[in-house]
Amino acid sequence: MSIVTTEQGFLARAGLDRLIDALRARDYAVIGPRVRDGAIVYGSIGAAADLPTGVRDAQSPGRYALEPSPLARQFAWANGPQALKPLVFRPRERLWASWRTPTGELHFGAAAEAIEPTAVIGVRACDLAALELQDRHFLREPFPDPAYRARRDALFLVAVHCTHPADTCFCASTGDGPEAESGFDLALHEIDDGFIVAAGSDVGAAVLAGLDLPAADQARMDAARAGVAAAAAAQSRALPSQDLRATLLERLESPHWDAVAERCLSCGNCTAVCPTCFCHAEFDEPASDGIVSEHYRQWDSCFTAGHSYLHGIVIRAETRARYRQWLTHKLAHWHDQYGRSGCVGCGRCISWCPVGIDLTAEVVALAGEGKA
Amino acid sequence: MTLHELPAPAEIVERTEESASIFTLHLRFVDPARQAAFRSSPGQFNMLGMHGVGEVPISISSDPDETGLIGHTIRAVGRVTHALATLRPGDRVGLRGPYGRGWPLQEAEGGDVVLVTGGLGCAPVVSVIDYIMRRRARFGRLVIIQGVKHAEDLIWRQRYEAWACAPDTQVWLAADVGGPHWAWDVGPVTVLLDHAEFDHSKAHALMCGPEPMMKAVAERLLADGMPPERVWLSMERNMHCAVGHCGHCQLGPLFVCRDGPVFPYPVLAPWLRHRSL
Numbered sequence: 001m002s003i004v005t006t007e008q009g010f011l012a013r014a015g016l017d018r019l020i021d022a023l024r025a026r027d028y029a030v031i032g033p034r035v036r037d038g039a040i041v042y043g044s045i046g047a048a049a050d051l052p053t054g055v056r057d058a059q060s061p062g063r064y065a066l067e068p069s070p071l072a073r074q075f076a077w078a079n080g081p082q083a084l085k086p087l088v089f090r091p092r093e094r095l096w097a098s099w100r101t102p103t104g105e106l107h108f109g110a111a112a113e114a115i116e117p118t119a120v121i122g123v124r125a126c127d128l129a130a131l132e133l134q135d136r137h138f139l140r141e142p143f144p145d146p147a148y149r150a151r152r153d154a155l156f157l158v159a160v161h162c163t164h165p166a167d168t169c170f171c172a173s174t175g176d177g178p179e180a181e182s183g184f185d186l187a188l189h190e191i192d193d194g195f196i197v198a199a200g201s202d203v204g205a206a207v208l209a210g211l212d213l214p215a216a217d218q219a220r221m222d223a224a225r226a227g228v229a230a231a232a233a234a235q236s237r238a239l240p241s242q243d244l245r246a247t248l249l250e251r252l253e254s255p256h257w258d259a260v261a262e263r264c265l266s267c268g269n270c271t272a273v274c275p276t277c278f279c280h281a282e283f284d285e286p287a288s289d290g291i292v293s294e295h296y297r298q299w300d301s302c303f304t305a306g307h308s309y310l311h312g313i314v315i316r317a318e319t320r321a322r323y324r325q326w327l328t329h330k331l332a333h334w335h336d337q338y339g340r341s342g343c344v345g346c347g348r349c350i351s352w353c354p355v356g357i358d359l360t361a362e363v364v365a366l367a368g369e370g371k372a
Numbered sequence: 373m374t375l376h377e378l379p380a381p382a383e384i385v386e387r388t389e390e391s392a393s394i395f396t397l398h399l400r401f402v403d404p405a406r407q408a409a410f411r412s413s414p415g416q417f418n419m420l421g422m423h424g425v426g427e428v429p430i431s432i433s434s435d436p437d438e439t440g441l442i443g444h445t446i447r448a449v450g451r452v453t454h455a456l457a458t459l460r461p462g463d464r465v466g467l468r469g470p471y472g473r474g475w476p477l478q479e480a481e482g483g484d485v486v487l488v489t490g491g492l493g494c495a496p497v498v499s500v501i502d503y504i505m506r507r508r509a510r511f512g513r514l515v516i517i518q519g520v521k522h523a524e525d526l527i528w529r530q531r532y533e534a535w536a537c538a539p540d541t542q543v544w545l546a547a548d549v550g551g552p553h554w555a556w557d558v559g560p561v562t563v564l565l566d567h568a569e570f571d572h573s574k575a576h577a578l579m580c581g582p583e584p585m586m587k588a589v590a591e592r593l594l595a596d597g598m599p600p601e602r603v604w605l606s607m608e609r610n611m612h613c614a615v616g617h618c619g620h621c622q623l624g625p626l627f628v629c630r631d632g633p634v635f636p637y638p639v640l641a642p643w644l645r646h647r648s649l
Binding site for chain 2 (some may be wrong): 015035095096098100104105107108110113137138143145146191205239240249252253278279281282283284286290293295297300302308310311312315316317318320321325336337347
């Protein structure tokens with residue numbers, strides 16, 4: 001464990017508003033964790049008082065709940081259902097519009113949405129790793145996605161190293177947390193009396209310099225290191241390997257896929273909360289005037305019948321095949337396509353599965369079945 | 373938005389009725405500059421958009437050297453293709469493309485070329501036939517094998533008859549179910565491989581059709597001594613984006629729209645072995 005950059009300073013807890021004000025002074029819209037509808041999700045942050053103090057999450061397979069916490073910390077919780085994904089890859093987004101003139105001419109216009117520079121406070125290491133994976137997908141040549149690119153470039157990311165993992169977390173086993181190592185502009189270690197702030201980019205360093213903070217002393221640095229070390233040690237779940245490609249592809253016909261299918265509802269919750277899932281559908285929505293039609297993309301899931309529809313047939317008609325598709329893509333073919341596993345250990349698919357299917361347990365069970 | 377992502381209007385210049393449910397739209401971009409800039413190679417596809425209905429991936433069936441019109445042969449099976457079936461000359465669609473990797477025609481030069489297609493799989497291959505006919509001296513024997521379910525499903529009968537008369541060209545047709553005017557074989561396309569004459573060691577086989585058909589033909593060709601890397605399959609999936617982003621065309625480690633739709637057999641073989649992948 002190490003503080004990543006050499007530039008660091010100590011920000012007392014009462015001074016957190018200075019950071020928020022500094023970001024706003026640079027014309028960023030500031031968003032961060034907020035309690036809404038019984039979960040911690042991203043929302044607009046006006047002041048540090050908006051952050052979720054005095055609550056923490058209780059997560060287990062199929063369960064997420066917020067409970068009171070005696071800790072006077074703002075970030076003493078593990079991730080809620082949202083990752084950074086909706087900020088860059090919108091759940092629903094207009095790509096273009098077409099309109100027909102009375103003489104039958106057809107015209108196309110690209111969607112032009114103003115994109116606001118946005119600072120996100122409280123980003124976790126797993127979600128930074130997931131964002132980096134989404135970058136590899138959406139920004140890949142020769143067709144980098146312009147809407148994704150514009151939103152991605154508008155982000156200023158303030159990471160907070162995780163000190164309170166959930167029962168469902170396993171980022172230590174995937175190598176993606178609990179400490180954020182890269183991909184942020186600023187990173188905060190939360191300790192009892194405040195934050196150790198470090199910069200991870202030039203613009204982050206400029207913001208940090210503007211705060212004019214005293215350097216953190218050794219005792220605080222030690223407390224920060226102890227916090228993330230304890231968070232790694234507290235994780236009870238793990239994937240058996242960071243490269244499960246061979247393990248899974250040797251078991252494409254395992255009877256265990258049927259065993260999962262007996263529990264899986266094929267609802268797609270896991271793909272909606274997964275920070276790396278990128279599948280989306282494209283479709284047209286005609287206006288009732290018959291003149292304008294809008295072309296949208298919207299998050300899709302490999303658990304739907306429509307996902308594998310092909311001129312009249314559904315290739316993956318059975319839940320067994322859909323769960324196999326999801327797990328083997330995430331943990332096996334992501335290595336072929338993007339050079340690493342598609343799982344960052346955030347555990348959301350476990351908490352938000354309505355029947356509590358645990359991906360780590362299913363992998364262990366599959367591996368134990370032997371090759372098939 | 374880049375040029376590749378925003379469709380451009382294209383006009384239907386001609387429409388050909390191929391069978392009761394199959395038709396060909398011959399398109400031209402409304403913008404002459406866009407039309408002039410359009411280049412495709414046999415085996416690539418375009419995204420065709422019906423205003424207010426949606427887009428579908430359709431392979432390009434026209435001769436790539438004929439820059440005048442872009443041909444798409446379509447079977448009306450789904451929501452969008454049924455809508456496209458209502459279009460007439462003068463109507464307009466949205467067009468973007470071309471996308472994907474086509475047939476390995478440069479690699480195939482100097483040897484025999486065996487085309488095995490099933491059903492409407494003949495559409496992306498007809499541009500290969502045109503391509504080879506225009507450069508006839510560069511290729512050896514041309515074997516055209518086409519299978520259909522029912523005799524009445526055969527389209528382009530006159531073209532097959534004309535190709536059969538071309539030098540060094542064999543045409544073999546089969547229907548699973550024959551009919552009163554069916555003068556060719558009855559049975560699966562693999563029976564036609566018994567008739568075809570070509571040099572397995574120097575030939576390339578290019579296939580397009582239902583996956584079980586292509587798998588059966590590939591296994592037969594390999595058993596007859598054709599090197600697997602010379603066997604090429606054009607795969608079909610329901611691409612939504614055509615640029616490797618939407619995930620609908622994923623097959624194992626591949627995105628069919630971006631990495632294909634044409635693949636050498638060894639790349640596909642591990643994934644064709646499993647049902648519902």
